[in-house]
Amino acid sequence: MERTLILLKPDAVQRRLIGSITSRFERKGLKVLAMKMMQISPELAAQHYDAHHGKPFYDGLVQFMTSGPVVALALEGNKAISVCRKLMGATFGCDAEAGTIRGDFGISDGFNLVHGSDSAETASRELELFFSPEEMIDYSLIDDSFNAAE
């Protein structure tokens, strides 16, 4: 089982896509361990996107991510990190395949609706940035046995 951080970015909230996007992850079989709407501070955005510091799009990215509320989700499932990245699609909406979240809901480069951790290391780092351990609720779902890895 893996855990991953998903952020529904400000454009997803503004476009009233919270439910539509969250349902993509739910129907795939991921378990929601935590979910909260929040206004990201510039400091938190900087920590979260530390790896991109100095890149040409960095300042605009921090500005975008702090421009309005986001919804943070902690998701769990079999290979959750790569499964979520596949559901999200390629980084730019214009490149993302139809059937993916970014491919179905957007066409922009930077305003791409959703963030997902890209490795086990970043997932644990990012989950810690956005959730306290008590906020991630460990519970059973009745179909866990069908969604679990063999």
Ligand code: IDP
């Ligand atoms: P990812 O979100 O698919 O992991 P990253 O390369 O980690 O993509 O970039 C982080 C975020 O920075 C992207 O989701 C996007 O919002 C923004 N971004 C990345 N590259 C560009 C760019 O060339 N122009 C504008 N925004 C970009």
Ligand code: MG
């Ligand atoms: Mg990334």
